Amino acid sequence: MEYMILINIDETVQAPEYGEPGFEEFMGPWMAYNQKLIDGGHWVSGASLQPTTTATTVRRTAGTPDAVVDGPYLETKEQFGGYYLISAENLDEAIELAKQMPVLAGSFEIRPVAFRPDAR
Secondary structure, three states, rough: EEEEEEEEEOOOOOOOOOOOOOOOHHHHHHHHHHHHHOOOOEEEEEOOOOOHHHHHEEEEEOOOOOOOOOOOOOOOOEEEEEHHHHOOOHHHHHHHHHHOOOOOOOEEEEEOOOOOOOOO
16 A cells, blocks of 8 residues: 655754755765665655745635735644655554654654556
8 A cells, every 4th residue: 555654844943955064964864764665665756845935825715716825825833845655564564664754853644545546
């Protein structure tokens, strides 16, 4: 079964940017985690997102034109920062895989995938 792990991060916890001191040390655990998913046959896909300061939101209300606004839809401490789409035997295994993620501060939402048109 496939599960989506939605990664909600605390954007106030600053990670080093590419080229800055400490970037390689910061990314080491993430690369190891990715490789663990690949080696275990769990990897389907994954990506991180740019900060919410780069977001654009399209808001739709029935009967009115769409509104396009800068920024995220919700004002919360944690923001959607990336995802993993994994293959796991069951929810318990998906939870255990998510718990191993090297997020400094945040939370994970794990949801079974209902349908994916490009699934094999």
